Amino acid sequence: xxxxxxxxxxxxxxxIAGGTAAKAHAILDHTSPPVGSTVAAAPAVLxxxxxxxxxxxxxxxxxxxxxxxxxxxxxxxxxxxxxxELRVGLGPLPPGTYTVSWRVVSVDTHPTQGSFQFTIxx
Amino acid sequence: MIAFRxxxxxxxVALAITALAEAHEAAAHGFAGQRFFPATILTDDPFVADExxxxxxxxxxxxxxxxxEIGIDIDLAKRITPDLGFTIGQGWTHLKPxxxxxxxxxxxxxxxxxxxxxxxxxxxxxxLVGLNVGWAHTGRVAALGAPDVTTLSPTFNFGxxxxxxxxxxxxxxxxxxxxxxGFDFPTKTESAGTPNPNNFNYGFALEYSLPYLQCCVKxxxxxxxxxxxxxxxxxxxxxxxxxxxxIQTVGTIQPGIIWSGTYFQVGAxxxxxxxxxxxxxxxxxxxxxxxxxxxxxxxxxxPISEWGR
Numbered sequence: 001x002x003x004x005x006x007x008x009x010x011x012x013x014x015x016i017a018g019g020t021a022a023k024a025h026a027i028l029d030h031t032s033p034p035v036g037s038t039v040a041a042a043p044a045v046l047x048x049x050x051x052x053x054x055x056x057x058x059x060x061x062x063x064x065x066x067x068x069x070x071x072x073x074x075x076x077x078x079x080x081x082x083x084x085e086l087r088v089g090l091g092p093l094p095p096g097t098y099t100v101s102w103r104v105v106s107v108d109t110h111p112t113q114g115s116f117q118f119t120i121x122x
Numbered sequence: 123m124i125a126f127r128x129x130x131x132x133x134x135v136a137l138a139i140t141a142l143a144e145a146h147e148a149a150a151h152g153f154a155g156q157r158f159f160p161a162t163i164l165t166d167d168p169f170v171a172d173e174x175x176x177x178x179x180x181x182x183x184x185x186x187x188x189x190x191e192i193g194i195d196i197d198l199a200k201r202i203t204p205d206l207g208f209t210i211g212q213g214w215t216h217l218k219p220x221x222x223x224x225x226x227x228x229x230x231x232x233x234x235x236x237x238x239x240x241x242x243x244x245x246x247x248x249x250l251v252g253l254n255v256g257w258a259h260t261g262r263v264a265a266l267g268a269p270d271v272t273t274l275s276p277t278f279n280f281g282x283x284x285x286x287x288x289x290x291x292x293x294x295x296x297x298x299x300x301x302x303x304g305f306d307f308p309t310k311t312e313s314a315g316t317p318n319p320n321n322f323n324y325g326f327a328l329e330y331s332l333p334y335l336q337c338c339v340k341x342x343x344x345x346x347x348x349x350x351x352x353x354x355x356x357x358x359x360x361x362x363x364x365x366x367x368x369i370q371t372v373g374t375i376q377p378g379i380i381w382s383g384t385y386f387q388v389g390a391x392x393x394x395x396x397x398x399x400x401x402x403x404x405x406x407x408x409x410x411x412x413x414x415x416x417x418x419x420x421x422x423x424x425p426i427s428e429w430g431r
Contacts, residue, residue, distance in 0.1 A: 025153070027337070028337040034341035035337060035338065035340055110415075110419065113156055114156030115338065116339070
């Protein structure tokens with residue numbers, strides 16, 4: 001093994017010994033309503049659950065209809081006691097396909113983003 | 123000498139391209155928009171990263187001379203700035219020629235300097251240029267065939283996810299491809315009377331990301347560990363282009379699977395030679411790969427330029 005790699009390994013071990021808290025990219029784990037699903041009626045709340053705790057100030061969700069108009073209530077929040085979840089309220093919505101766009105920052109500052117659709121039954 | 127000048131010229135072109143590249147938001151660890159690109163085993167990654175493969179265990183297909191080879195490799199990728207990174211890797215190998223005693227020792231040291239040319243989030247596209255160097259006399263030359271010549275290898279690595287396909291092709295959106303184009307320029311034309319050809323290297327990995335299917339297309343109800351699996355096929359070829367009596371392409375096809383977790387990934391692939399010149403039978407490779415930027419986000423997982431902030 002080269003000396004350089006040995007030094008890198010020693011640095012990694014030293015960092016572990018230093019007690020660095022391990023946090024990571026927040027990956028979307030599951031949602032309600034589920035990604036790509038068709039539901040009978042609009043849910044009152046759209047919920048996204050991630051693999052890591054979120055930084056609320058830098059995490060956001062928008063929901064748009066097929067015309068590109070924003071239809072969520074804008075009250076995005078990380079609920080108390082669920083630091084890896086992001087929610088936004090939805091008003092009454094007509095049948096159609098809706099696009100959810102999200103961008104979050106995990107508590108270690110790693111940003112991730114994505115989008116998916118769900119359909120309210122026609 | 124001509125090869126060296128050619129290589130130096132290619133490196134200058136690569137550097138010029140990087141100088142012209144526009145600035146962008148860098149995302150470590152293989153993200154382009156909502157697409158996560160795992161670190162592939164055979165195909166060099168199209169992103170700068172803070173990651174370490176520790177180790178990669180390889181059982182190569184039987185050689186043309188019926189020799190058997192087992193290797194253990196370690197590779198480190200580290201960002202210097204958010205867009206500039208380096209790689210360093212070396213291996214230990216055991217080679218057993220047929221009817222002869224086996225030999226063990228280090229393979230050559232490989233290093234690389236990489237620049238992230240672009241990341242296009244909406245189109246899930248990545249581009250990277252790099253200059254890899256295989257260093258002479260850093261392994262066991264005589265017994266194991268480690269290089270006695272330093273080789274310069276400019277490369278262009280790319281990645282493209284298909285998340286921007288039309289809605290009617292939704293179930294094709296989890297597909298992604300990464301690939302490499304590069305050349306080898308040995309700095310000596312021959313070693314022990316054998317020519318050292320310039321080579322053209324090309325290859326790609328085709329992946330179907332079940333995490334992407336779950337998060338971004340349709341939640342089909344997969345649970346752990348299946349919701350983090352990425353089946354893939356990797357293919358790589360090397361074709362000599364100078365100082366060779368006949369052009370003989372060698373390469374491998376490697377079907378396999380990667381499981382990607384929060385802090386590390388595990389990959390396993392079969393190794394199938396593409397022709398007789400590439401070996402006999404089949405081999406296999408497994409890799410344990412750690413995401414240093416996720417494991418140590420406030421220390422060695424950050425770009426060196428941001429240490430201490």
